[in-house]
Amino acid sequence: MAEYKLIYFNFRARAEIVRWIFKQGDIPFTDERINREDWPEKKNTIPGGKLPVLIVKEYTLPQSLAIARFAAKKAKLVPENDLEAAFIDALADTIYEIMTEFYKIRMSEKTEEEKKKAQKEEFLPKFVLPVMEKLEKRLTGREWYVSDNLTWGDLALGVFFSDLKLFDLDNLAKYPALKAHYEKVTSLPRIKEWLETRPKTEA
Amino acid sequence: MAEYKLIYFNFRARAEIVRWIFKQGDIPFTDERINREDWPEKKNTIPGGKLPVLIVKEYTLPQSLAIARFAAKKAKLVPENDLEAAFIDALADTIYEIMTEFYKIRMSEKTEEEKKKAQKEEFLPKFVLPVMEKLEKRLTGREWYVSDNLTWGDLALGVFFSDLKLFDLDNLAKYPALKAHYEKVTSLPRIKEWLETRPKTEA
Numbered sequence: 229m230a231e232y233k234l235i236y237f238n239f240r241a242r243a244e245i246v247r248w249i250f251k252q253g254d255i256p257f258t259d260e261r262i263n264r265e266d267w268p269e270k271k272n273t274i275p276g277g278k279l280p281v282l283i284v285k286e287y288t289l290p291q292s293l294a295i296a297r298f299a300a301k302k303a304k305l306v307p308e309n310d311l312e313a314a315f316i317d318a319l320a321d322t323i324y325e326i327m328t329e330f331y332k333i334r335m336s337e338k339t340e341e342e343k344k345k346a347q348k349e350e351f352l353p354k355f356v357l358p359v360m361e362k363l364e365k366r367l368t369g370r371e372w373y374v375s376d377n378l379t380w381g382d383l384a385l386g387v388f389f390s391d392l393k394l395f396d397l398d399n400l401a402k403y404p405a406l407k408a409h410y411e412k413v414t415s416l417p418r419i420k421e422w423l424e425t426r427p428k429t430e431a
Numbered sequence: 432m433a434e435y436k437l438i439y440f441n442f443r444a445r446a447e448i449v450r451w452i453f454k455q456g457d458i459p460f461t462d463e464r465i466n467r468e469d470w471p472e473k474k475n476t477i478p479g480g481k482l483p484v485l486i487v488k489e490y491t492l493p494q495s496l497a498i499a500r501f502a503a504k505k506a507k508l509v510p511e512n513d514l515e516a517a518f519i520d521a522l523a524d525t526i527y528e529i530m531t532e533f534y535k536i537r538m539s540e541k542t543e544e545e546k547k548k549a550q551k552e553e554f555l556p557k558f559v560l561p562v563m564e565k566l567e568k569r570l571t572g573r574e575w576y577v578s579d580n581l582t583w584g585d586l587a588l589g590v591f592f593s594d595l596k597l598f599d600l601d602n603l604a605k606y607p608a609l610k611a612h613y614e615k616v617t618s619l620p621r622i623k624e625w626l627e628t629r630p631k632t633e634a
Binding site: 275276284287289290291293294295297298301302310311313314315317318321322362 | 478479487490492493494496497498500501504505513514516517518520521524525565
C-alpha cells in the first residue's frame with residue numbers, strides 16, 4: 229500500500245500538479261478518482277466535504293496547494309532558501325487565481341461559443357498574457373524558475389501551460405524562453421512517461 | 432532600516448496576518464500604507480501591480496499568503512513537521528477563500544442594509560459556521576491549532592476572528608474552545624500591544 233492517497237474527481241484541474249510532483253519525486257501514491265455521480269454519497273465521508281484531499285496515515289489534508297507543497301517537500305522539490313521557496317508559493321497562488329477565473333467562464337451559463345469568445349477576448353488578455361510577459365522575462369537566460377535546480381514551481385508552470393494548450397490558448401510560440409522551459413519540463417523522463425500513460429480525464 | 436518592507440493599503444484585509452507574524456516574531460519591518468488616491472500612480476512601480484508585496488533586499492514578493500508563510504519562517508512560527516506545516520497552509524487557504532466570499536459581498540452594488548443581510552443570512556451560515564464547528568472540535572482539549580506550540584496558524588485564526596467581530600458576526604460565545612483560543616492568541620503580549628497601538632485602518 230502506498231503511503232499517500234490522493235482523492236479527486238477524474239479531472240486534472242486542482243490535482244494534476246500533485247500528481248506531477250509525486251511522479252517527478254518517484255513517490256508511489258494511490259490516485260483515487262471518484263465518479264461525479266458517486267460524489268453526493270461520498271461527500272459525507274470526506275472531512276470538510278471538498279476535493280482534492282490527501283490521505284496520510286489517519287489524517288485527511290485538504291486544499292490543493294497545501295497538498296502540492298507537502299508533496300513537493302517529500303519529493304525534495306522545495307528549495308532550502310526561504311525566499312526562493314516563497315517565490316514558488318507566490319507563483320502557485322497566482323496560477324491558482326488565474327485558473328479560478330478560467331473555471332468561472334467554463335462553469336458559467338454561456339454557450340460553448342460564448343465561452344471560447346470570453347476565453348480569447350477577456351481571460352487571455354486580462355489574466356494570462358501579463359503573467360506570460362513576466363515569465364518570459366524571468367525565464368530568459370535562466371535554467372529553471374528559481375535557482376539552478378528544478379522545483380515544484382517549474383512543474384506548476386508545466387501543468388498550467390499544458391492545460392492552456394488544451395483550451396486552444398497556445399500562445400507559447402511568441403514566448404521563446406517560456407516555450408523552451410515548457411518543453412524542458414515536459415521532457416523530464418518521469419513527466420514524459422506520465423503524460424504518455426496518464427488516464428484520460430473529463431476536465 | 433528594517434530588512435523587510437510590507438507595502439499595502441491602509442487596510443487590515445490581506446496584510447494584517449503578516450503584521451501579526453512580524454510582531455509576534457519581534458522582527459522589525461517597515462509597514463508602508465499607500466493612500467488609495469495615490470495607487471494609480473504608484474501601481475506602475477510595483478512589479479505585478481498588486482498589493483500587498485514584501486520588499487526583501489532587491490526582491491519584491493507578491494501574494495499575501497506567500498508573504499505570510501515567508502514571514503512565519505523568519506519568526507519561527509512554522510512547525511518542523513511537514514504534515515503539521517501543511518495543515519496550517521490548508522487553514523490559511525480556507526480562511527483566504529472565506530474572506531474572498533466576504534469581500535464579494537462588501538464590494539458588491541448592494542446597499543449597506545442588503546450587505547448586512549447577505550453577511551448574516553448567506554455568508555455566515557454557508558461559509559463561516561461550518562468551519563467554526565470544525566475548529567471548535569479541533570481546539571477542544573488542545574493548546575494550539577497544531578502541536579503544542581504557537582504557530583502562524585493560531586495567528587491566522589486570531590486575525591480572522593478579530594475581523595469577523597468587527598463585522599457584527601461575533602458568534603464565538605457558542606464556541607467555548609474557539610473563544611478560549613481567540614482570547615489566548617489576542618492576549619499574547621506582543622499581539623496585545625499591537626492591537627492596542629496599531630494604526631486605525633479603513634477596512
